[in-house]
Amino acid sequence: MAPLPPDARPSDLAAAFRTAFSAHPAGVAIVTAAGPDGPAGITASSLISVSAEPPVLAVSITTGSESGAALLAGEAMAVHLLTTANRRLAELFARPGSHRFGFDMDWYAGPAGEPIIRGVGTVLRCKPLDRMPAGTGVVLAAQVLQVLEGGSSAPPLVYHRRTYYALDAWSALRGRP
Numbered sequence: 001m002a003p004l005p006p007d008a009r010p011s012d013l014a015a016a017f018r019t020a021f022s023a024h025p026a027g028v029a030i031v032t033a034a035g036p037d038g039p040a041g042i043t044a045s046s047l048i049s050v051s052a053e054p055p056v057l058a059v060s061i062t063t064g065s066e067s068g069a070a071l072l073a074g075e076a077m078a079v080h081l082l083t084t085a086n087r088r089l090a091e092l093f094a095r096p097g098s099h100r101f102g103f104d105m106d107w108y109a110g111p112a113g114e115p116i117i118r119g120v121g122t123v124l125r126c127k128p129l130d131r132m133p134a135g136t137g138v139v140l141a142a143q144v145l146q147v148l149e150g151g152s153s154a155p156p157l158v159y160h161r162r163t164y165y166a167l168d169a170w171s172a173l174r175g176r177p
Helices: 010-022 066-073 084-094
Strands: 029-035 038-044 047-052 055-062 077-081 107-109 115-117 122-134 137-149 157-160 163-166
Touching: 029 055, 029 066, 029 084, 029 115, 038 055, 038 066, 038 084, 038 115, 055 066, 055 122, 066 137, 077 115, 084 157, 084 163, 115 122
Parallel strands: none
Antiparallel strands: 029 038, 029 077, 047 055, 055 137, 077 122, 107 115, 122 137, 157 163
């Protein structure tokens, strides 16, 4: 692939950036919070571990949607680390305007009101710490207050080249160059 010239248009650079990160696999999570109009949530693959002591994570949230606004305004949130058994949930929470907390959604309100979805890999109950504007979004740092095992032992769900994949024992490169 030829490098972009230093004077490349911003749209060309943005497209190249998206292509580069589409080739960088990431775990998939659903981030939820109680909003003024009820529970809200999004699918996120931009989640990182920041610190183990104290446990802190960060997630990028695109501004401009009701769900994003609810997450950024919330005083508590839950981060659901997804497994391959949760692919449909990931797709549902990624679709703008979808009805996410219907009668068929198995969830409950956590101690601070944050929606907690049952049947996922692991749930991290969090308290937002800081919000940093970044481009068209906001990086939200949050302290993990509690780790809940979700009950699913399925392999983790991974997002790569705009497609969901399973990461399992056969994926390991044990001893291979």
